[in-house]
Amino acid sequence: MFSKAVSLPIFWMIGENIMGDIKDVLSQYNMVFHRPLVVTGSGVTSELGENYFSSYKRVSINSNHISDVEKVKAQARSVGSDLLIGFGGGKVIDVAKMAATELNLPFLSVPTATSNDAVASPVAVINFGDYVKSMGAMAPIGVVADLNILRNQPRKQFLAGVGDLFSNISALADWQLAADRGFERVDPVAAYLSRNAVENLFRAIENGSDLYATLVEGLVVSGVAMVLAGNSRPSSGAEHLISHALDRFPIHDLHGLQVGVAAFFTLRLHGMDHLRYKKLLSQIGFPCSWQELNVDRETFMKAVQLAPQTRSGRYTILSEVTPELLQEAYDEVYGVSVSGDGEFSIQD
Numbered sequence: 001m002f003s004k005a006v007s008l009p010i011f012w013m014i015g016e017n018i019m020g021d022i023k024d025v026l027s028q029y030n031m032v033f034h035r036p037l038v039v040t041g042s043g044v045t046s047e048l049g050e051n052y053f054s055s056y057k058r059v060s061i062n063s064n065h066i067s068d069v070e071k072v073k074a075q076a077r078s079v080g081s082d083l084l085i086g087f088g089g090g091k092v093i094d095v096a097k098m099a100a101t102e103l104n105l106p107f108l109s110v111p112t113a114t115s116n117d118a119v120a121s122p123v124a125v126i127n128f129g130d131y132v133k134s135m136g137a138m139a140p141i142g143v144v145a146d147l148n149i150l151r152n153q154p155r156k157q158f159l160a161g162v163g164d165l166f167s168n169i170s171a172l173a174d175w176q177l178a179a180d181r182g183f184e185r186v187d188p189v190a191a192y193l194s195r196n197a198v199e200n201l202f203r204a205i206e207n208g209s210d211l212y213a214t215l216v217e218g219l220v221v222s223g224v225a226m227v228l229a230g231n232s233r234p235s236s237g238a239e240h241l242i243s244h245a246l247d248r249f250p251i252h253d254l255h256g257l258q259v260g261v262a263a264f265f266t267l268r269l270h271g272m273d274h275l276r277y278k279k280l281l282s283q284i285g286f287p288c289s290w291q292e293l294n295v296d297r298e299t300f301m302k303a304v305q306l307a308p309q310t311r312s313g314r315y316t317i318l319s320e321v322t323p324e325l326l327q328e329a330y331d332e333v334y335g336v337s338v339s340g341d342g343e344f345s346i347q348d
């Protein structure tokens with residue numbers, strides 16, 4: 001007999017001004033909690049937390065450092081929490097998720113920004129000082145996304161979420177490549193969900209529809225795909241490795257922006273039509289070159305070299321390319337050449 005135990009979000013609630021209904025929604029799923037603890041950041045999300053969770057116990061954190069995880073765990077133990085609620089961007093969600101996993105408590109994800117697929121993934125990125133690690137964690141029991149809050153997130157955060165979701169296409173190509181070479185097995189359900197999530201977003205962009213709800217749904221579905229796959233391959237390929245490498249350089253930007261801009265390049269390495277995606281994403285102001293993120297060609301190429309070391313054992317298109325192809329692809333994808341005086345010029 002086959003059985004595979006996975007822990008998945010069993011609901012999402014996405015709508016305008018829905019924060020007041022959280023307890024009601026949970027009770028609809030027979031989930032009654034008496035002492036939830038809300039984890040926020042220390043700036044904007046702490047202020048938002050005061051508005052929306054005034055009657056709840058709250059704890060604020062400064063970063064995704066392991067000491068922040070310990071702080072949340074200590075607070076949860078001292079108040080006897082039976083539920084952790086992560087209310088913030090990626091770092092807050094990750095810290096709350098990690099603390100809940102270690103305390104074996106349920107975790108509810110309430111994003112204030114949709115900058116990446118941490119919203120419902122089975123992963124928490126934690127900073128240990130000398131290094132940053134993607135830790136296995138429990139996915140949330142559900143996601144509550146108030147569009148009224150999300151519409152007020154900085155535009156850059158929103159675009160970063162678009163980039164993280166778009167990168168699924170490149171990640172799936174790498175996953176399939178690794179399978180073709182005999183290193184992996186593609187889980188077809190996870191791959192379907194991952195692809196479908198990004199295609200829905202593209203349809204919404206093409207139709208000029210409201211993107212916020214579609215983006216949240218897509219990020220949650222990406223998380224579910226990762227749970228089913230048992231790893232992040234449905235949503236993380238060579239473009240993520242390049243971004244992880246860039247994070248080690250002084251100039252880096254939001255995860256979702258980096259993986260999105262890198263995905264144009266890795267799609268080109270796969271011989272796929274990156275231009276179609278560039279045209280579509282530029283319609284909503286997504287950055288299409290590294291210049292827009294202040295990353296120069298030399299830094300990018302160094303990051304590409306370093307990329308495979310950031311997740312050892314992960315087979316991607318970077319395992320098969322020549323240095324000549326990398327240079328050629330850079331010129332073609334980012335439309336940039338280095339002029340005689342060493343300055344960048346953008347070609348038409």
Ligand SMILES: NC(=O)C1=CN([C@@H]2O[C@H](COP(=O)(O)OP(=O)(O)OC[C@H]3O[C@@H](n4cnc5c(N)ncnc54)[C@H](O)[C@@H]3O)[C@@H](O)[C@H]2O)C=CC1
Pocket residue numbers: 041043044045064088089090091092094112113115116117118119121122123124125149150152153154157160254255
């Ligand atoms: N667990 C996972 O599967 C994944 C985790 N990550 C991790 O997520 C982290 C990045 O997350 P981000 O959200 O980009 O950064 P972040 O969590 O540092 O948030 C960036 C800023 O946005 C502010 N913010 C949040 N909501 C806001 C709102 N509604 N209005 C105004 N400001 C708001 C926060 O206060 C913060 O200053 C990284 O540590 C990355 O490694 C990234 C991808 C996947």
Ligand SMILES: O=C(CO)COP(=O)(O)O
Pocket residue numbers: 117123134164232235236240241311
């Ligand atoms: O960002 C992620 C998925 O979008 C997680 O990827 P990694 O497993 O490469 O850290």
Ligand SMILES: [Zn+2]
Pocket residue numbers: 116117164235236240255259
């Ligand atoms: Zn990502």
